[in-house]
Amino acid sequence: MNIVDERLSKLRRVMKEHKIDAYYVPTDDFHMSEYVGDFFKCRRYITGFTGSAGCAVISQDAAGLWVDGRYFIQGEEQTKDSSVTLYKQGEPGVPEVHDYIRDLLNEGQILGFDGRSVSAAEAAEFGEMLEKKHCGLISDVDLVGEIWEDRPALSCEPAWELDTKWCGEERKDKLSRLRKKMEEAGADGMVIGTLDDIAWLLNIRGNDVPCNPVVLSYLFVGREKAVLFVRKGAFDKKLEESLGKDGVELADYDEIYTRLGKIEERKIWITEKQINARLASSLPGEAVRIKREDPIQLMKAVKNPVEVSNMKMAHIRDGAAVTRFIFWLKQNVGKMKITEMSAADKLYEFRSEQDNFAGNSFDPIIAYGEHAAICHYFATEETDYELKPQGMVLADTGGQYYEGTTDITRTIVLGPVTEEEKKFFTLVLKGHLRLMDAKFRSGVSGINLDYIAREPLWRIGKDFNHGTGHGVGYFLNVHEGPNGFRWKQMAGRKDSDAFEPGMITSDEPGYYAEGKFGIRHENLILCKSAGESDGMEFLEFEPITMVPFDLEGIDPDLLGAEDRELLNSYHRTVYEKIAPLLSVEERAMLKDATRPI
Numbered sequence: 186m187n188i189v190d191e192r193l194s195k196l197r198r199v200m201k202e203h204k205i206d207a208y209y210v211p212t213d214d215f216h217m218s219e220y221v222g223d224f225f226k227c228r229r230y231i232t233g234f235t236g237s238a239g240c241a242v243i244s245q246d247a248a249g250l251w252v253d254g255r256y257f258i259q260g261e262e263q264t265k266d267s268s269v270t271l272y273k274q275g276e277p278g279v280p281e282v283h284d285y286i287r288d289l290l291n292e293g294q295i296l297g298f299d300g301r302s303v304s305a306a307e308a309a310e311f312g313e314m315l316e317k318k319h320c321g322l323i324s325d326v327d328l329v330g331e332i333w334e335d336r337p338a339l340s341c342e343p344a345w346e347l348d349t350k351w352c353g354e355e356r357k358d359k360l361s362r363l364r365k366k367m368e369e370a371g372a373d374g375m376v377i378g379t380l381d382d383i384a385w386l387l388n389i390r391g392n393d394v395p396c397n398p399v400v401l402s403y404l405f406v407g408r409e410k411a412v413l414f415v416r417k418g419a420f421d422k423k424l425e426e427s428l429g430k431d432g433v434e435l436a437d438y439d440e441i442y443t444r445l446g447k448i449e450e451r452k453i454w455i456t457e458k459q460i461n462a463r464l465a466s467s468l469p470g471e472a473v474r475i476k477r478e479d480p481i482q483l484m485k486a487v488k489n490p491v492e493v494s495n496m497k498m499a500h501i502r503d504g505a506a507v508t509r510f511i512f513w514l515k516q517n518v519g520k521m522k523i524t525e526m527s528a529a530d531k532l533y534e535f536r537s538e539q540d541n542f543a544g545n546s547f548d549p550i551i552a553y554g555e556h557a558a559i560c561h562y563f564a565t566e567e568t569d570y571e572l573k574p575q576g577m578v579l580a581d582t583g584g585q586y587y588e589g590t591t592d593i594t595r596t597i598v599l600g601p602v603t604e605e606e607k608k609f610f611t612l613v614l615k616g617h618l619r620l621m622d623a624k625f626r627s628g629v630s631g632i633n634l635d636y637i638a639r640e641p642l643w644r645i646g647k648d649f650n651h652g653t654g655h656g657v658g659y660f661l662n663v664h665e666g667p668n669g670f671r672w673k674q675m676a677g678r679k680d681s682d683a684f685e686p687g688m689i690t691s692d693e694p695g696y697y698a699e700g701k702f703g704i705r706h707e708n709l710i711l712c713k714s715a716g717e718s719d720g721m722e723f724l725e726f727e728p729i730t731m732v733p734f735d736l737e738g739i740d741p742d743l744l745g746a747e748d749r750e751l752l753n754s755y756h757r758t759v760y761e762k763i764a765p766l767l768s769v770e771e772r773a774m775l776k777d778a779t780r781p782i
Contacts, residue, residue: 189233189267193248195332196231200245205297207289208328209282209311210241214394215301216380216401217459219664220547222394223337225302227329234263236561240282241269244289251282254650258559258699283314292319300324300462305455308462324462341416342392344400346424349388351587351660353491356388357431359484363406366480367454374450376468377404378460381662382481383413387433390660391419396547397662398585403441403464407450410434414441442467482666485658487687492659493711496589496689497729499541500709503584503591504731504759505766506535510580511597511732512774518599519574525551525564528572529582536584546583546590546663553578557596557703560651560695575600577610577738579703583663592663592691593730594707598737609696610704610738612641616694617706618751620653620670620726624715627722628683631670631690638694639672647696654691657709668712684724688712692726706734728755731762733778741782753781 200208210232214225220237228234232241232248236256242249251272252260260271272279280288286296296315300308308324315322330336349355363386367375377383380399384390391400393416403414411433420428425435436444445467453472455465456479468474488496510532517523523531529549536542552562553570557579564570572578578599583592596610616638623634631654636643638653653670657663667682668690684690693707708730715725733756741749756779764772 187266189231189269192231192332193243193268196243196328197245199328199331200243200297203297203323203326203328204295205323205326205328206294207242207244207286207296209286209296209298209303210243210329211298211302211307212238212240213302213304213461215461216378216403217304217461218380218394218397218399219662220394220397222340222401224339227299227302227327227333230333231329232264232269233267234260234269235563236260242282242286242289247289249282249285255560257650259562283310286311287314287318290315290318290320293321295321295323297323297326297328299327299330300466301327303462304458305460305462305465306457308465309457339416340393340401341418342400343421344389344391344415344419344424346427347388347390347587347660350491351495352385352388353489353495356386356428356433359386359388360406360411360431362484363480364408367406367408370454370475370477371452372454372475373408373452374448375406375454376445376460376464377406377481378464379479379481381658381665382459382479382485384661385485385659386481387413387428389424389428393419396545396585398543398660399662401438403438405441405445405448412436412444414438414444445469448472483682485661486656486665486668486682487685488659488689489687492589493687493689495587496659496709496711499584499586499588500591500729501731501762502539502541502586502588502766503536503593505763506539506584507532507580507582507593507595507732508759508763508775508778509767509771510535511595511735512771512778514572514578514597515599518572523572524569525553525556525572525578526566526569528578528580529564532580532582539584539586541587543585543587543660546585546592550581551578552581552703554702555700558697558699558701560697560703572599575602577602577606577702577704579705581705581707585660587660589659590657590661590663591730592657592707592709593732594693594695594705595732596704596706596735596738598735602738604740605698606702606704607738607740608743609647609698609702610735611740611743612645612647613694613696613704614706614734614739614752615641615744615748617692617708618748618755620692620694621708621710621728621755622726622751624723624725625684627724629724630683631668632672632674635670635672638670638692642694642696649695649697651695653694657689657691684712686713686724689729690726692728704738728758731759733759733775736778736780736782739782744782749782756781
């Protein structure tokens, strides 16, 4: 019996003790975060699957793991030696997890989960579904925690204040804007559990989630005062006093549930998808729940002029670091031992030399050869390929700077490539460039525009199984909404809002040939005004990522004249922006790397 099956056996024993017939284990922490600290990695612990998204259901007879298209290959690999069954979401014949639970439970049986790690919206769906089946629900048990020996401690890293020279707006002004929205909605209080919302609103940052500079916290905002529930050891006296000047009181992290039960405010704004079920159930019974979308998400998605200016500078610095890495890689592969993991370390070294660098924005993906076909592959000691002077390596990485967050993917040619590889390298690049060049009416969303990036692949009956782009935070989470590109609306997600000037979004089409190669090209693009015409407002994008695309991977015959000019124009800008940050030798290499085609 392997370690995963041993853990499942222990979990089933405690399920029997609690009289629970099926136990649901999501990826989320207590704040519905995409990435979570080690304390919260219950789904990883119980299934062995290390991806950043997915959920599990365990019964006495079965254990299922649900993953989306990014993780089909990884999920298969990491579950093959255990009794966990992989369910590929969205594939024909694969049940959705809620449907699976509904069909699994018989009348009178019980579903259990930790209500701190399940959103209020999902808990309500479970409740409605189980009531119809005459089944029960227990939502206050952390059963994985009961069997998890040596569980990592809950993080309590130091928090700090982000100066307005970086973020461009004072805390009191952000709170004032939020309270105006509360007043318009008729709310006299608001419960906020989303970590990046809280960090942005209060101009604080921390290190409680790897790569995401956020602080474990909950926030209750009233009409005049606010209470921030935190691990108090993370806040020094200076920061506490600064928050206090703006009417923000500190309280202990775990007090949120009891304090919510005693609040005097009676009209409370909650976003059920973004607060956990226990928070929602802690509100007084007589409180009126105003259930509306999160207003902070859009507020922080639209970057102010200071943030935009700083983000552009962050990407120039980051561009210099990534370009130097690409040149180093091409010069040294085959001459010294370079592996996927050591290449990631070298890129970190280049980034660390840049001013105001604060770490990676996500765990780097350096994927060589067929590993690149695994969409979100992460190298381990067991899988760490050595890079050879042939084929391509995919590098999807990002940095955190005080000036902003970066996210870039480049597919780098290390040696001879096949005609097939060149074909798809070029078609993916064509879609990327055309989306970057889009001009569109105000009111258009990413669902309208996604086709532009996929068209070169769709035309030949090919596709990629992930979204084309996502919003990016300001020295915050690398993934944020509500802006994004995808060809269909995903259940439970709101990432198709209309674009507005100031939004920064990734443009990252790809193609993945299982067992052979993978290609992705990614820039971040800024939405800005394109002026008015016939009484209509138009918008366009400006690329802010400044790194050349590898000309050695391109088949020029597959690019039209307009495509070539888009690439050449972009490369002229790259040279202009980052050449001053490079050595004389590196500038010469950049000149060649950005030559017109």
